[in-house]
Amino acid sequence: MGAPRGYRTVAIVVRTVDFAETSQVVHLVTPEHGLVPALAKGARAHKGAFQGGVPLGVLGEADLLPRRGAELELLRSFRVTDGLRGLRDDVDRFAAGCYVLALLRDLARPALGNEALFLAGATALKAVASAPPPAAGTWVAVFEARALSATGHRPHLDPCPVCETEVGRDALFSPVAGGVVHRRCAPEGPVRPVSPADREVLARLYTARLPSFAAEPLGPAALRAARGVHDLFLPWVLEREPAGRRALA
Numbered sequence: 001m002g003a004p005r006g007y008r009t010v011a012i013v014v015r016t017v018d019f020a021e022t023s024q025v026v027h028l029v030t031p032e033h034g035l036v037p038a039l040a041k042g043a044r045a046h047k048g049a050f051q052g053g054v055p056l057g058v059l060g061e062a063d064l065l066p067r068r069g070a071e072l073e074l075l076r077s078f079r080v081t082d083g084l085r086g087l088r089d090d091v092d093r094f095a096a097g098c099y100v101l102a103l104l105r106d107l108a109r110p111a112l113g114n115e116a117l118f119l120a121g122a123t124a125l126k127a128v129a130s131a132p133p134p135a136a137g138t139w140v141a142v143f144e145a146r147a148l149s150a151t152g153h154r155p156h157l158d159p160c161p162v163c164e165t166e167v168g169r170d171a172l173f174s175p176v177a178g179g180v181v182h183r184r185c186a187p188e189g190p191v192r193p194v195s196p197a198d199r200e201v202l203a204r205l206y207t208a209r210l211p212s213f214a215a216e217p218l219g220p221a222a223l224r225a226a227r228g229v230h231d232l233f234l235p236w237v238l239e240r241e242p243a244g245r246r247a248l249a
């Protein structure tokens with residue numbers, strides 16, 4: 001067996017923890033290697049490959065070296081390609097950005113590439129950083145939808161996944177059933193009523209092209225419907241409350 005090969009990748013920095021005198025442990029989400037925990041030796045020293053530390057919540061290019069038998073890879077260098085500064089100049093954007101980073105970290109798997117999940121994260125962070133702050137909630141909901149789809153949890157919206165006939169007016173969202181069901185078909189467990197208008201919002205979130213959300217963000221009622229469904233569904237998928245949820249407006 002040869003020595004482990006180093007590689008370069010684009011990455012989103014989803015967590016940083018200071019370690020020892022000048023080092024950091026960073027968690028990166030990458031398209032081809034999934035979640036990568038890595039040690040950045042001497043990262044916080046003023047000179048060197050990291051210019052004072054790897055910042056949280058940025059896009060960049062990482063140079064990584066896996067270490068045989070070690071959980072942490074070695075981060076040899078990191079170059080910020082998009083500092084996403086807009087996330088840090090408004091409290092709503094900041095909360096939305098923190099939530100997206102936390103959810104991305106929760107959904108990414110070590111050593112399991114997921115390009116669609118990476119793209120959903122990168123797109124959402126860029127959009128939150130640059131869109132008007134009131135649109136942050138729309139981009140969070142869009143990210144949740146795209147990230148759920150990318151990880152195999154896209155909800156059934158029609159027909160009812162239990163009886164496979166069209167869902168009528170009297171519908172419920174059931175995480176246990178994995179989507180929208182007839183009231184009579186709902187399995188035991190948490191549910192939430194979804195009106196025909198709510199279901200249109202969900203259909204849009206899961207299928208519309210991204211530029212349409214920039215042109216027309218979700219209105220307050222649509223946003224409430226999306227939040228209600230995702231706040232019921234995500235804890236079910238993750239088996240716990242999503243980190244950062246409480247910071248969202």
Ligand SMILES: [Zn+2]
Pocket residue numbers: 160161162163164165181182185
């Ligand atoms: Zn049914």
